Amino acid sequence: KDSKPAKDEL
């Protein structure tokens, strides 16, 4: 499971 939050913000 991916525990690193995605950098999906601007």
Added chain:
Amino acid sequence: MNIFRLAGDMTHLASVLVLLLKIHTIKSCAGVSLKTQELYAIVFTTRYLDIFTDFISLYNTFMKLIFLGSSYSIVWYIRRHKIVRRSYDKNQDTFRHVFLILPCIVLALLINEKLTFKEVLWAFSLYLEAVAILPQLVLLQRTKNIDNLTGQYVFLLGVYRALYIVNWIYRYFTETHFVHWITWISGLVQTLLYADFFYYYFQSWKTNQKLQLPA
């Protein structure tokens, strides 16, 4: 994507368009801080390097290109456009970039998610964004007559930051593993910088008077 994030992005977009349209149509950049605009160009350049490495969504890529393009266009207008640049008052816009950039570089080297080139640049862009509005706020304070559009530009930017905070609170409760301390703390600092401006903005709106910040 939640509604707060989308509303935040849209106000951010609106703020940039208001500024670009003002400069483009009235051919004047009076009251606009070139320093702040250059800092934003650096912020977007360092943060959006990931358009070459990570694909998140078309929306994401598109918005990144818009923010990059608009910040560089605004800088170009103020520096190079033969009419616009005459309205730039260099003597009022005296904030030194280096006093903001250097501490942000140091902070990014010390506090980052990972000590890699990309992650340090990412952290740097967040720290710099938090303080990039300062030259503009200083300039507003010095300007006797703040025109409506410049006031609206700063107001919209402040709303965008506030909406992002609501978005983080929402995401914290609705998503697992969504923790970005660097983003949150620098985002909170950034929003607090607008508090004073907001106070006077609403005062002027309530009393129907021209916006003026106390020296």
